[in-house]
Amino acid sequence: VTIWQPGQLGFQDPTDYDAKNLAAQKELEQYKKLLASIEPNYVASEQLLKKIATEEIVRQEVEQTLQTKQAVTIPQIANSEIKITNRKDYDAVVNYMSDVNSMVENYRTSTKSGVDNLFSETGDSTELNKAEASTMALVGNLKSMEVPQPAVEVHKANLVAFQEYGQIFADAKKYSEDNSYDPWPNFYQNYAVIDNRVAAVKSG
Numbered sequence: 001v002t003i004w005q006p007g008q009l010g011f012q013d014p015t016d017y018d019a020k021n022l023a024a025q026k027e028l029e030q031y032k033k034l035l036a037s038i039e040p041n042y043v044a045s046e047q048l049l050k051k052i053a054t055e056e057i058v059r060q061e062v063e064q065t066l067q068t069k070q071a072v073t074i075p076q077i078a079n080s081e082i083k084i085t086n087r088k089d090y091d092a093v094v095n096y097m098s099d100v101n102s103m104v105e106n107y108r109t110s111t112k113s114g115v116d117n118l119f120s121e122t123g124d125s126t127e128l129n130k131a132e133a134s135t136m137a138l139v140g141n142l143k144s145m146e147v148p149q150p151a152v153e154v155h156k157a158n159l160v161a162f163q164e165y166g167q168i169f170a171d172a173k174k175y176s177e178d179n180s181y182d183p184w185p186n187f188y189q190n191y192a193v194i195d196n197r198v199a200a201v202k203s204g
Contacts, residue, residue: 066188073189074196075163077156085146092148100158103141110134114169119183123176128169135166157200164190164197 063069085092114131117123139162147155168190171183 067185068188070185070189072192072196074193075160077159079152082143082152082155082159083146084152085148087148088150089148093150096146096148096151099145100142100155103138107134107138111169114172117176118168118172119175119187121176121179123172125173125176128173128176132166132169132173135162135169138162139166154201157197161194161197161201164193 111131111134113124113127114134117127139159142155142159142162168187171181171186171190174181175183
């Protein structure tokens with residue numbers, strides 16, 4: 001069973017921290033060699049420390065914006081919320097997978113415009129509203145379909161992930177209508193849950 005993972009939903013920080021840290025380490029080694037041969041240059045020392053500190057500040061600002069240390073709670077789907085059948089046979093599972101894949105493919109098409117407008121200050125709230133509605137419709141359809149027993153946990157994981165996508169579209173709509181609204185802590189929570197549930201789908 002596949003689950004849609006739109007790449008546009010990532011929080012993109014263009015800073016290449018590994019490259020910057022490597023460059024800083026090389027500069028530090030050169031600096032130590034210089035200090036070994038001449039008197040310490042305190043101006044150079046201050047400049048180097050400021051460079052290293054700046055990179056750490058950038059990292060801290062990103063973490064603070066996303067509130068990456070917040071507790072992530074994984075929503076749970078009760079068996080009573082879905083239709084579990086007694087079937088465990090191969091044909092039932094294959095038919096289930098085929099139906100889900102078809103639903104997800106249609107969903108991807110219907111929400112493309114919404115994805116294109118995610119978290120843009122000029123985003124179209126109408127398209128985001130449509131994408132949110134399409135997501136909730138998909139969640140409803142997933143809850144109403146029959147699920148063979150071997151697919152129950154994967155089905156629950158898909159449901160939770162798509163519910164989180166719906167919340168992302170809802171927050172993006174708020175942001176497009178009010179740029180002072182801060183969606184990023186919620187976004188981190190949503191995507192952390194999605195990542196967790198995608199991993200469950202893959203392992204299932």
